Amino acid sequence: MPDKKKVLIINRRAPYGRSNARDSLDVALTCGVFEMPISILFADDGVFQLIGNHQAGDIGQKNLSANLAALPMYDIDQLFVCTESLNTHGLTFDSLEHSATQLDQTAIQQLIQDHDVVLTF
Template identity: 55%
Template structure:
C-alpha cells in the first residue's frame, strides 16, 4: 500500500475568465511531481476545459490545451466527467480532448470518498 496521499481535484469553472483552471492544473502537475496519485474531475462549467480546439485569441488568455495534453506525461490519467454534465451541454466523449472516465452524478460521492484529499477549483 502506498504511503502517498491521493488527491482529487475538482474543476468546476470555465477554462477562461479566472485563473481557476490554470491553478488546478498547476496543483495537479505539482502533486504528480511528488508522486502523489492524482485524479481530476471536470464538473459543471469545468467540463468546458476539456473541449478540443480552444480559441483564445480574442480573450487575451493563454490556452490551457498544452497543459491538459501534458497530463499523461505526468501519469495523470484518471480524468472523470459526469454523464449528466455531458448531457446538459449536448456534448459527447468525442468532443473532449482527453480520454475520460464517465461516471454518474450518484457515483461522484464514491469518487470523493476514495481520495485522501479533495481540492476544489
C-alpha cells in the same frame, strides 16, 4: 515511509475568464512532480476544459490544451467527467478532445470517498 495521500481535484469552472482552471492544473502538475496519486474530475462548466480548438488567444489568454496534454507525462491519467454536466451543456463524450471516464452522480460520490484530499476549483 507512509503512503502518499490520494488527491482528487474537481474542476467546476469554465477554462477561461478566471484563473481557476489554470490553477487547478498547476496544482495537479505540482502534485505529479511529487509522485502523488492524482485524479481530476471535470464537472459543471469545467467540462468545457476538455473540448478542443479553444481560441484563447482571441481573449488574450493561453490555451489550456497544452497543460492537459502534459498530464500523462506526470503520471496523471485518472481523468473523469460528469455525465450529467455533459448532458446539461449539450455536449457528447465524442466532442471531448481529451479522454476521460464518464461518471454518474453515484460514481462521483464514490470517487470522492476514495480520496484522502479533495480540492475544488
